Amino acid sequence: MEFMPKPLALTLPFLLFLAVGCGAASGSGWSSPTLAGGTLYVGSVGGRLYALEAASGEELWRFPTEDGHPEPLYARPVLAEGLVYLGTFAGRVYALDAATGAEVWRYPREGSLGGIVADPLIADGSLYVPSSDGKLYALDAEQGTLKWQSTTGARIWAGPATAEGLLLVGSYDHRLYALDPANGAVRWQFEAGGAISGAPTAEDGLVFFGSLDNKVYAVDVGSGEKVWEFPTEGWVWSMPTASGDRLFVGSLDHRVYALDTRTGEKLWEFTTGGPVRASPILANDLLIIASAEGVVYAVQSDTGERAWEYPAKERIGQILATPVLGEGVVYVSSYDRMVYALKVQDGSLVWQIATDRAPATPSPQGS
Amino acid sequence: MIDVWNILIQQPMINLLFLLYAGLFQNFAVAIVGLTIVVRLLTQPLNRQQLRSTKAMQELQPQIQALQKKYAKDREKLTEETMKLYRERGINPLGGCLPLVIQMPIWIALYQAIIQVLGSAPEQLLSLFQFIYPPLHDLARQVIPINNHFLWLRLDQPDPGLPLLPFLPILIPILPIIVVVTTWVQQKMVSVPVSDPQQASMTQTMQWMMPIMFGWFTLSVPSGLALYWVTSGLIGIITQYFTTGWGGLRPKPTPARAARNERKREKKPRG
Numbered sequence: 001m002e003f004m005p006k007p008l009a010l011t012l013p014f015l016l017f018l019a020v021g022c023g024a025a026s027g028s029g030w031s032s033p034t035l036a037g038g039t040l041y042v043g044s045v046g047g048r049l050y051a052l053e054a055a056s057g058e059e060l061w062r063f064p065t066e067d068g069h070p071e072p073l074y075a076r077p078v079l080a081e082g083l084v085y086l087g088t089f090a091g092r093v094y095a096l097d098a099a100t101g102a103e104v105w106r107y108p109r110e111g112s113l114g115g116i117v118a119d120p121l122i123a124d125g126s127l128y129v130p131s132s133d134g135k136l137y138a139l140d141a142e143q144g145t146l147k148w149q150s151t152t153g154a155r156i157w158a159g160p161a162t163a164e165g166l167l168l169v170g171s172y173d174h175r176l177y178a179l180d181p182a183n184g185a186v187r188w189q190f191e192a193g194g195a196i197s198g199a200p201t202a203e204d205g206l207v208f209f210g211s212l213d214n215k216v217y218a219v220d221v222g223s224g225e226k227v228w229e230f231p232t233e234g235w236v237w238s239m240p241t242a243s244g245d246r247l248f249v250g251s252l253d254h255r256v257y258a259l260d261t262r263t264g265e266k267l268w269e270f271t272t273g274g275p276v277r278a279s280p281i282l283a284n285d286l287l288i289i290a291s292a293e294g295v296v297y298a299v300q301s302d303t304g305e306r307a308w309e310y311p312a313k314e315r316i317g318q319i320l321a322t323p324v325l326g327e328g329v330v331y332v333s334s335y336d337r338m339v340y341a342l343k344v345q346d347g348s349l350v351w352q353i354a355t356d357r358a359p360a361t362p363s364p365q366g367s
Numbered sequence: 368m369i370d371v372w373n374i375l376i377q378q379p380m381i382n383l384l385f386l387l388y389a390g391l392f393q394n395f396a397v398a399i400v401g402l403t404i405v406v407r408l409l410t411q412p413l414n415r416q417q418l419r420s421t422k423a424m425q426e427l428q429p430q431i432q433a434l435q436k437k438y439a440k441d442r443e444k445l446t447e448e449t450m451k452l453y454r455e456r457g458i459n460p461l462g463g464c465l466p467l468v469i470q471m472p473i474w475i476a477l478y479q480a481i482i483q484v485l486g487s488a489p490e491q492l493l494s495l496f497q498f499i500y501p502p503l504h505d506l507a508r509q510v511i512p513i514n515n516h517f518l519w520l521r522l523d524q525p526d527p528g529l530p531l532l533p534f535l536p537i538l539i540p541i542l543p544i545i546v547v548v549t550t551w552v553q554q555k556m557v558s559v560p561v562s563d564p565q566q567a568s569m570t571q572t573m574q575w576m577m578p579i580m581f582g583w584f585t586l587s588v589p590s591g592l593a594l595y596w597v598t599s600g601l602i603g604i605i606t607q608y609f610t611t612g613w614g615g616l617r618p619k620p621t622p623a624r625a626a627r628n629e630r631k632r633e634k635k636p637r638g
Contacts, residue, residue, distance in 0.1 A: 028490060074489055089488075117489050154512050157489065172512045194508040197492075213508045235496050252496045277493060320493070 043073035046356035061101035087116030105144035130156035150184035163202030170196025188224030210236020228264030250276030268304035396517035522591035549600030
């Protein structure tokens with residue numbers, strides 16, 4: 001009988017399991033798509049940015065190409081002046097030629113920042129990039145050089161917004177900062193009850209944002225004073241959508257709430273089958289809601305009454321990325337490595353395309 | 368099945384980790400050490416059985432070695448006689464393995480809990496919400512994000528090492544080295560001396576290979592997990608010591624060493 005190797009041999013599979021588990025710990029990504037000039041730019045779960053013909057789903061280019069090394073993508077690609085800007089979880093910002101996908105510049109040239117999770121913002125020739133290292137970087141959008149950087153007390157996983165000449169950004173240090181866009185100086189800061197993980201939305205002198213303390217806040221942009229707060233039953237990770245006197249916001253409690261922007265009073269709520277991380281988007285009188293359960297809902301924006309859902313019976317992959325609206329079509333990127341183009345009117349499938357394959361191929365209607 | 372795993376093992380562990388983090392100075396490294404101790408205490412009956420089995424096997428070695436000498440040329444008879452000996456002494460040769468198998472899911476859950484609560488990747492943090500018990504929501508709200516810094520470590524990253532050698536610009540990976548040492552010591556303590564040269568050589572190889580493998584893994588896994596390995600290893604060494612003493616760690620008297628010792632003893636009275 002040979003006793004010694006037995007416990008050891010039993011430990012081996014455990015070690016292998018850990019090795020596999022550790023590899024999976026780095027994250028996959030949930031980059032939201034962007035639409036510009038008839039082209040859909042969508043970051044895949046596999047860490048590639050695809051430029052697709054919005055009408056057909058035909059692939060135009062991908063970045064990196066097959067030879068390149070993909071990096072997890074959470075941030076939405078941003079477009080301006082013929083360039084598409086891409087922040088990666090590996091902590092690099094790429095400026096690509098929007099027509100060809102060729103790299104124009106990258107920041108930093110050597111090394112990396114903290115992982116980029118939040119959507120960068122482009123305004124007045126500057127690209128504002130929030131990072132997991134707790135800093136907001138202001139880059140020259142054309143040259144890719146650093147203008148200034150502003151440091152918060154924890155990771156920044158919420159994208160910035162501009163309002164009334166201020167740059168507004170939330171941090172995991174529980175604070176919303178109002179910065180001077182010229183130099184990053186702090187004008188005011190507001191302390192929420194929990195980390196801020198979703199981007200703020202500004203409208204009519206108020207800034208709205210959610211927090212991991214389950215609440216939605218409305219703060220006066222001029223003074224940084226709280227106007228109202230609304231409690232949900234889950235973390236509020238999604239960016240609110242404002243339209244006139246209505247605010248729509250998703251929560252990890254599976255619900256989407258319609259609130260009065262002035263008072264924070266609840267107008268209606270709609271319950272989905274899973275957490276809602278993606279921001280709801282408005283398409284005329286319909287509100288499009290992407291739930292993490294793998295279902296896209298359209299509800300009447302004034303009543304919350306269901307208009308349609310896709311798919312009707314089955315579930316597609318988890319949806320954490322905010323969909324984007326085109327001309328009568330809504331584009332949805334899912335964890336099943338598919339991009340779906342759905343008609344806004346009735347939720348019928350226009351096309352779907354599998355990413356992370358070589359080459360990505362569209363299939364019109366049905367699977 | 369996944370739900371059962373989550374509700375019975377994963378969820379309690381994650382919430383316990385939160386409580387420990389909040390209660391132990393909001394220091395995640397201390398919380399990991401605390402959780403490892405709690406898990407070790409809870410699995411103590413299993414550990415005890417494993418330790419007893421090791422001890423019994425170690426005590427039985429002289430008889431087994433005698434059998435191996437006696438039936439050196441008849442392996443079938445040797446197996447038969449060895450099994451007979453075990454039966455007579457009421458020892459199950461697999462008794463040491465079973466507790467290890469039962470503990471594996473707990474280790475895996477512990478690892479998952481550490482990674483989940485650190486929430487370094489957005490998906491991990493996002494899915495953390497569903498694991499937190501409602502009464503702990505308020506606590507989680509206050510302590511998220513978890514502070515993952517400890518000494519020179521970022522607990523969600525591998526140990527970057529320290530420049531301990533003053534004249535050489537080399538970073539020494541501290542945790543992997545400690546993991547190698549603690550694993551080796553543990554392996555050595557539970558080892559049972561064998562006389563079959565082939566078996567002895569295999570045992571020797573495994574005793575080196577395992578610590579090196581653990582150390583190698585530690586170079587690439589989050590240091591929070593390495594901290595768990597170190598803590599678990601140290602507790603293992605202490606409990607093993609109180610059950611079997613230093614066990615296989617005691618140097619074996621080789622014939623040459625024995626003769627040398629004998630000569631020394633003879634010289635001493637004359638000196």
